[in-house]
Amino acid sequence: MNISDTSNSPENPNSHPENSEQPVGSLPFGRPLQSEFNDGLDYPRLGSVSFRRGTLTENQEKMWEENWPRIGTVLSDELIDIDQWFGRTGAKTILEIGSGTGTSTAAMAPLEADTNIIACELYKPGLAKLMGAAVRENLDNIRMIRGDGVEVLNRMFRPASLDGVRIYFPDPWPKARHHKRRIIQSGVLHLIATRLKPGGVLHVATDHADYAEWIAELVNVEPLLEFRGWPWPECPQLTHRQVITKFEGKGLKKDHVITEFLWQRTDQPAAETEHTDV
Numbered sequence: 001m002n003i004s005d006t007s008n009s010p011e012n013p014n015s016h017p018e019n020s021e022q023p024v025g026s027l028p029f030g031r032p033l034q035s036e037f038n039d040g041l042d043y044p045r046l047g048s049v050s051f052r053r054g055t056l057t058e059n060q061e062k063m064w065e066e067n068w069p070r071i072g073t074v075l076s077d078e079l080i081d082i083d084q085w086f087g088r089t090g091a092k093t094i095l096e097i098g099s100g101t102g103t104s105t106a107a108m109a110p111l112e113a114d115t116n117i118i119a120c121e122l123y124k125p126g127l128a129k130l131m132g133a134a135v136r137e138n139l140d141n142i143r144m145i146r147g148d149g150v151e152v153l154n155r156m157f158r159p160a161s162l163d164g165v166r167i168y169f170p171d172p173w174p175k176a177r178h179h180k181r182r183i184i185q186s187g188v189l190h191l192i193a194t195r196l197k198p199g200g201v202l203h204v205a206t207d208h209a210d211y212a213e214w215i216a217e218l219v220n221v222e223p224l225l226e227f228r229g230w231p232w233p234e235c236p237q238l239t240h241r242q243v244i245t246k247f248e249g250k251g252l253k254k255d256h257v258i259t260e261f262l263w264q265r266t267d268q269p270a271a272e273t274e275h276t277d278v
């Protein structure tokens with residue numbers, strides 16, 4: 001993610017006349033959905049941040065238009081019926097937030113074919129790349145949501161509906177004045193905990209030393225999440241990425257150390273919380 005001026009972007013809602021027709025898989029016109037959580041916890045504030053542009057090739061566009069209605073959906077206020085979306089009942093479901101180009105998502109999917117994998121990303125070319133792999137390799141257990149993962153969790157998933165949440169190499173926002181944009185914060189940990197089933201697993205990995213320290217300070221702030229640290233032997237979800245992610249590769253080239261954080265949802269019921277739109 002970077003900060004850019006999208007005033008002339010074809011996807012910038014403000015640059016379109018009201019009656020333009022939206023292509024499939026576009027973010028809706030108008031202000032993006034943003035919740036105000038009234039729970040005293042910290043949530044990322046993205047402010048004027050927008051997501052980098054990028055265009056699809058002609059072939060990718062064709063594939064996108066053909067396949068998005070079946071395997072993709074855009075952030076909305078509609079709760080997802082997971083069983084209906086995947087056309088099967090009772091399978092475990094993992095949400096990956098910030099799947100990027102989906103290299104590891106696609107590599108892991110066949111090894112967890114009995115698990116529903118939902119990749120959430122804002123960056124259309126990244127989703128298109130993952131879609132290409134899913135279509136080519138017949139990866140039936142992958143679905144995609146385009147939108148902000150925090151809003152997606154809050155608006156589209158019922159409490160206790162997920163078996164796992166993955167956040168691999170989230171944007172580190174290295175400058176101190178941007179730390180408030182980091183996705184790992186007390187409020188997001190709480191939100192994730194409410195969406196996980198008891199026993200469900202949150203897996204975060206980073207190659208950024210300062211972000212690792214930041215996360216280390218937060219490992220015990222959420223009472224509904226038990227910090228387990230490193231993958232434990234009977235961890236109920238695949239924790240080995242099989243193929244290193246794009247950003248993991250970039251980090252490794254710079255000799256960065258990869259730090260993995262795992263939490264498990266406790267059995268305690270979550271209290272109901274309210275949020276309002278801002």
Ligand SMILES: C[S@@+](CC[C@H](N)C(=O)[O-])C[C@H]1O[C@@H](n2cnc3c(N)ncnc32)[C@H](O)[C@@H]1O
Nearest residue numbers: 098099100121122148149168169171245246247
């Ligand atoms: C540093 S990249 C890592 C991508 C991939 N996981 C990897 O390891 O190669 C972070 C990704 O998270 C996405 N992202 C950032 N904030 C997000 C959010 N709130 N919801 C969904 N995706 C987000 C960005 O668009 C970007 O593709």
